[in-house]
Structures are given as structure tokens and as C-alpha cells.
Amino acid sequence: MFTGIVKDMGIVRRFESSRGSVRRLEVEGSGIIKDVKIGDSIAVNGICLTLTEKRDNLIAFDVMEETVARSGLRQLKIRDRVNLEDSLKASDPVGGHFVQGHIDCAGRIARVKNDTAESSITIEFPREYATLVVEKGSVAIDGVSLTVGEAGVDNFKVYIIPHTLKMTNLGSKHSGDMVNLEFDIIGKYIAKLDKLRNKASITEEYLRQNGF
Numbered sequence: 001m002f003t004g005i006v007k008d009m010g011i012v013r014r015f016e017s018s019r020g021s022v023r024r025l026e027v028e029g030s031g032i033i034k035d036v037k038i039g040d041s042i043a044v045n046g047i048c049l050t051l052t053e054k055r056d057n058l059i060a061f062d063v064m065e066e067t068v069a070r071s072g073l074r075q076l077k078i079r080d081r082v083n084l085e086d087s088l089k090a091s092d093p094v095g096g097h098f099v100q101g102h103i104d105c106a107g108r109i110a111r112v113k114n115d116t117a118e119s120s121i122t123i124e125f126p127r128e129y130a131t132l133v134v135e136k137g138s139v140a141i142d143g144v145s146l147t148v149g150e151a152g153v154d155n156f157k158v159y160i161i162p163h164t165l166k167m168t169n170l171g172s173k174h175s176g177d178m179v180n181l182e183f184d185i186i187g188k189y190i191a192k193l194d195k196l197r198n199k200a201s202i203t204e205e206y207l208r209q210n211g212f
Contacts, residue, residue, distance in 0.1 A: 001088045002043045004096030004138075004145020006168045008032045008084040010044075013058065015076055021065045025049070025076075028057050032086050041101065043085040045169070046143030046180040047071060048101025072106045072142070072178035081169040083143045096145025097138040099182055105129060107141070107181045109173055110155060119165060121173065124155045125181055131191045132183035140182040144168050 008031030040051045053060035111122040135151045150157040165171035
């Protein structure tokens, strides 16, 4: 479990197939590396990965091809910057919102606006997830906890403060870039319950089985 508050930005040093359907991802960083250990869960651009090796300023992960195909990792290149967050501890403050590190889908940046008056990013996503995006709701973009400013049926806009642009890789994003999206877990449960409720129909047989 994470909170969407990025602790460090790492630089991709290696990302290639090492054996079969597994890729090896090596990231150079500084902020959280000294405290993490083998077996820890680390959110890399919002994806929960298990730390498999650590040496000097490098941390390494094994990444399944399925994860690459279903996320923005398929665009990842050497020297790209990635957001890093170590897992939430019971004593840690929840500064963002509860983030699982389980990506729902990849989104595409449609527009980046960055000027003195306003900084914002508009992201397109598959329409099947439209019920999970609400104005003023939470969303994790590449692992960064943000608030939805405007919501459409297949896109949404987030407004970003200069500090977030500086401390995360969102400050280097451009139109056309892919990002990992994880929608609020609370919204997912509500959508699931609503879907089940809509499927249920009150029939004579249903009433009879329930004592009416």
C-alpha cells in the first residue's frame, strides 16, 4: 500500500529482457535507496514492484511482460525518470490517498499546459473506466496522488502545483506520452456494488425465495 506521495525520482539505467517473459529494470536513485531492502515493495511510476537486488545507488526489479504490456512501461527508455515511493508503514501519515500500486490502465497525455497562470495535464483514458473518474476525486498518475479538476467521459484534467512538477517526472511529460493510471479504490467498490445492484431484478421467484 502506498499514498501517492513520491519520495524520490530515479533514472532508468537498464530495462531489457533477462529471461523468458521477465524483464530486468535497474533504476539509479538516492532518496529512498539507503533505507530499502531486498523483498520490499516499491512503487515505480505507480506500479508495485518487488526489490530483487540492491547495490550502491542502484535498485533492480523483475518485471513481467504482462505488466509492461498493460502499462506505460512499454514506452520506458534508458535515462527516463521514474517516480519512486516505498510502501506505507503503520506509523506514516497518509498525505495523499490510499494507492495499491495495481495499475488499472494506461492513459495518454492529450495536452500539457504550463505557464505562470496555470499548470495542468489533460489525460485520455478508455471509456470503460469513466465511472471511476469524478470531479474532485483522487487519481494516481504514474504513482502521484492528484485531484481530478475536470472529468469527461474519456478524459480528465488535473491541476499541478510547481512543487509537484519539480519533484516528480510529471514536469517532463509531453503530449502523446503514456502514463499509468490507478483510480481510487473506494470508487471501484462503489462501481462494483452499483453494477451488481443493477443486474439484480425483483421477480416473483426472488420474492418467494426471500419469504414474501
